[in-house]
Amino acid sequence: MEARTPGRDGLGDLIGLEYLETGPEEVRARLGVTDDIRQPVGLVHGGVFAAMAESMCSAATWLGVREDGMAAMGQSNNATFIRAITEGHVNALARPRHRGRTTWVWDVEITDDDDRLCALVRMTVAVRPVR
Amino acid sequence: MEARTPGRDGLGDLIGLEYLETGPEEVRARLGVTDDIRQPVGLVHGGVFAAMAESMCSAATWLGVREDGMAAMGQSNNATFIRAITEGHVNALARPRHRGRTTWVWDVEITDDDDRLCALVRMTVAVRPVR
Amino acid sequence: MEARTPGRDGLGDLIGLEYLETGPEEVRARLGVTDDIRQPVGLVHGGVFAAMAESMCSAATWLGVREDGMAAMGQSNNATFIRAITEGHVNALARPRHRGRTTWVWDVEITDDDDRLCALVRMTVAVRPVR
Amino acid sequence: MEARTPGRDGLGDLIGLEYLETGPEEVRARLGVTDDIRQPVGLVHGGVFAAMAESMCSAATWLGVREDGMAAMGQSNNATFIRAITEGHVNALARPRHRGRTTWVWDVEITDDDDRLCALVRMTVAVRPVR
Numbered sequence: 001m002e003a004r005t006p007g008r009d010g011l012g013d014l015i016g017l018e019y020l021e022t023g024p025e026e027v028r029a030r031l032g033v034t035d036d037i038r039q040p041v042g043l044v045h046g047g048v049f050a051a052m053a054e055s056m057c058s059a060a061t062w063l064g065v066r067e068d069g070m071a072a073m074g075q076s077n078n079a080t081f082i083r084a085i086t087e088g089h090v091n092a093l094a095r096p097r098h099r100g101r102t103t104w105v106w107d108v109e110i111t112d113d114d115d116r117l118c119a120l121v122r123m124t125v126a127v128r129p130v131r
Numbered sequence: 132m133e134a135r136t137p138g139r140d141g142l143g144d145l146i147g148l149e150y151l152e153t154g155p156e157e158v159r160a161r162l163g164v165t166d167d168i169r170q171p172v173g174l175v176h177g178g179v180f181a182a183m184a185e186s187m188c189s190a191a192t193w194l195g196v197r198e199d200g201m202a203a204m205g206q207s208n209n210a211t212f213i214r215a216i217t218e219g220h221v222n223a224l225a226r227p228r229h230r231g232r233t234t235w236v237w238d239v240e241i242t243d244d245d246d247r248l249c250a251l252v253r254m255t256v257a258v259r260p261v262r
Numbered sequence: 263m264e265a266r267t268p269g270r271d272g273l274g275d276l277i278g279l280e281y282l283e284t285g286p287e288e289v290r291a292r293l294g295v296t297d298d299i300r301q302p303v304g305l306v307h308g309g310v311f312a313a314m315a316e317s318m319c320s321a322a323t324w325l326g327v328r329e330d331g332m333a334a335m336g337q338s339n340n341a342t343f344i345r346a347i348t349e350g351h352v353n354a355l356a357r358p359r360h361r362g363r364t365t366w367v368w369d370v371e372i373t374d375d376d377d378r379l380c381a382l383v384r385m386t387v388a389v390r391p392v393r
Numbered sequence: 394m395e396a397r398t399p400g401r402d403g404l405g406d407l408i409g410l411e412y413l414e415t416g417p418e419e420v421r422a423r424l425g426v427t428d429d430i431r432q433p434v435g436l437v438h439g440g441v442f443a444a445m446a447e448s449m450c451s452a453a454t455w456l457g458v459r460e461d462g463m464a465a466m467g468q469s470n471n472a473t474f475i476r477a478i479t480e481g482h483v484n485a486l487a488r489p490r491h492r493g494r495t496t497w498v499w500d501v502e503i504t505d506d507d508d509r510l511c512a513l514v515r516m517t518v519a520v521r522p523v524r
Contacts, residue, residue, distance in 0.1 A: 255473060271438070299403055343469065
C-alpha cells in the first residue's frame, strides 16, 4: 500500500505494521510482538491497537475517495480491550460499515495468533474536499 | 516515572514520550513532532494521541493502586480528533474523573504549542487484583 | 423477557420496546416510530438507539450471569449514527462479542425497515457479584 | 428552549427533561427520577443519560448554527457510567469543547442531587447545510 499513499506512515513503520490485504471490503494487516510495543508489564500496549486501526482505516478510506478529489482524516477512534496479547502477532481485520459522503465508519477486529478476539476498534474517518 | 514502573514502556519510548508531571490530580507529558509520528500527509498520526493517553493513564492508575496489591490495565480508549498537529510538540494533560474499586476513568486533553485543543481522549482503566 | 427480569424496564416501556428474540447468540428487538421518539426535526432521537442497546444488552447479560449469582450493569454505551430513521420501525440486533468474568461486550446494529444500517452501538456491561 | 426549536422533542418530553439554562458556554437540564426511567433493578436507565446529552447538545448546536443556514445532527454519543442514580434528580451540565465548521464536540457531566459524578457523555454533533 505504501506506494499508493502520498507519503510515509511513520508510526506504522515504527511499530512494524505490515499490510496483507487491501481490498475494498476488507483490509488485513499484522505486526510482530517485540519489546518495542509492550507496555511495562509485558502486554502489547493498547495504543498499538488504536494505531493499527487508525493507519489501516485512514489509508483505506483515502484510497476509496481520492479519485473524487477528497481527503480522509481520522475523526474518532474508539478501542475496547478484551484480552491481552503477549507474543506472536497482532492481527487486524478492518471492514467498512458505512461509506458516506462525509464520513466512513470502520470496524476493526484485533486477534492473536490463536484467533482469539483481543480488541475491537471502531473508527470514524472524515471525508473532506482536498484544500 | 520510569523508575517506579515495573518495566519499560516500549511504545512510549518509540514515540518519544516525556513526562513533565505525575501528580495524583494531573499528569502532564509531551513529545516532539518528527516524521516518525506523522502519517502520510504530514499530520501527527491519531494513534499517537491514543498511545500517549494509554501510557499516561495506565501508569498513573497503577501508581495509585499498586500499594493495595492491584494491577491496572486499559479497558477502553476513546479518542476524538479536533485539530491536526503538524509541528512543535504534542502536549497531553490527563486528569482522573473517577477512582473506583474496579475502574478509573480519565479525561485527557491534547493541545499544540499554541494551546489549541487538538484531541480529547477518554480512558477507562480496569483495576484488578494482581494474579 | 419481562417475566424473567426482576422488574419493569420503565424506559423500554416508554419507547415501546418489543423483544422478538432473546437467544444466547443474538437478541432482536424493535419499536414503532411515533412522535414520542422523534426529535424536533422529525428524525428518531439518537437517545432511542442508545436506550434500546442498553436495555437489550443489560438484560441479556443478566440472563447469562444471574445463575452464577452475578448482576449486570451498563459500563459504557457508544453509539455512532449513520442514517436517520423517520418512519416504520427501529430494528435492533445485538450480538455478544465477549463474555468475560468481569465484562461482556456487545455489538448492536440498528436498521430501518428497508434493512439499511442506521446506527452502530457498542455496549460494555459490567458483571459483578450481587451485593 | 421549546419555543425556539422547530418542533417537539418527544423523547425529552417522555423522560421529563427540563432545561435550566441554555447559554452558549453551558447548558443545564435535569429530570426527576420516577419508575418510568428506572431499569428493572431500580437504577436510572443508562439510556436516559445518553438521551439527555443527545437532546441538550443537538438543540444547543442547532441554536448556534441555524442563523448560518446549518442544521445539527448527532453523529456519536459516547456514555461512560460511573455511579448509579436511584432517586432525586438526574442533573446534566453540557459544555462545548469544539465549535467547528463541520462538527461540534460536547462534554456532558451527569450528577445526582449530592453533586456526585454519575456519568460522562461525549457527543459529536455534525453541522451540515440545511437541505
